Amino acid sequence: SQQGEEDPQALSIQEGENATMNCSYKTSINNLQWYRQNSGRGLVHLILIRSNEREKHSGRLRVTLDTSKKSSSLLITASRAADTASYFCATDARGNNRLAFGKGNQVVVIP
Amino acid sequence: DGGITQSPKYLFRKEGQNVTLSCEQNLNHDAMYWYRQDPGQGLRLIYYSQIVNDFQKGDIAEGYSVSREKKESFPLTVTSAQKNPTAFYLCASSIGDRPNEKLFFGSGTQLSVL
Numbered sequence: 001s002q003q004g005e006e007d008p009q010a011l012s013i014q015e016g017e018n019a020t021m022n023c024s025y026k027t028s029i030n031n032l033q034w035y036r037q038n039s040g041r042g043l044v045h046l047i048l049i050r051s052n053e054r055e056k057h058s059g060r061l062r063v064t065l066d067t068s069k070k071s072s073s074l075l076i077t078a079s080r081a082a083d084t085a086s087y088f089c090a091t092d093a094r095g096n097n098r099l100a101f102g103k104g105n106q107v108v109v110i111p
Numbered sequence: 112d113g114g115i116t117q118s119p120k121y122l123f124r125k126e127g128q129n130v131t132l133s134c135e136q137n138l139n140h141d142a143m144y145w146y147r148q149d150p151g152q153g154l155r156l157i158y159y160s161q162i163v164n165d166f167q168k169g170d171i172a173e174g175y176s177v178s179r180e181k182k183e184s185f186p187l188t189v190t191s192a193q194k195n196p197t198a199f200y201l202c203a204s205s206i207g208d209r210p211n212e213k214l215f216f217g218s219g220t221q222l223s224v225l
Binding site: 030031033035040041042043044045048088090092097098099101102103104 | 169
């Protein structure tokens with residue numbers, strides 16, 4: 001079953017601006033991951049944050065995790081046109097042996 | 112280059128017909144997965160396999176079948192029992208001892224009904 005829910009669903013920003021999207025989930029997790037999907041393509045793994053971590057960075061990406069609120073945020077700094085894609089969160093729930101994907105956030109970066 | 116290859120890119124199914132989607136990986140991963148993606152939706156798990164000759168149903172297995180005779184291959188058959196097969200199908204794999212930590216995806220197969 002899916003439990004990740006991203007918010008907002010669609011975001012349109014100018015190149016150079018920051019993009020922030022959120023994900024909420026319902027049960028305890030082992031880790032939370034973010035993936036990117038370009039139109040008509042497969043997903044690409046971006047970053048993983050474990051339940052005992054609060055923040056993680058990878059290049060222009062910053063992910064936070066608040067297990068008390070059961071939520072995560074993905075920040076893309078200094079966005080580029082190439083960042084235009086859909087972004088999905090996926091949770092590895094404890095006691096479950098599969099990832100649950102959210103419905104995705106569509107981000108459009110205008111050059 | 113290591114990766115996952117899905118074929119064909121586009122597939123059309125006639126009513127009552129079974130069709131098979133191919134997924135091959137050369138990453139030496141133990142675990143493989145099939146997901147279905149409908150427009151504007153997240154991914155839903157159809158079947159997964161953590162080892163050769165073994166596989167488990169996911170959340171929406173009805174109307175689908177799989178086999179895992181080789182580590183590299185995990186074909187998905189969409190049977191005539193699947194009444195609404197039009198969707199984008201994604202195959203993925205992951206390292207066996209950490210199956211839920213990082214999935215590698217193929218480029219997908221778009222299945223449509225004629």
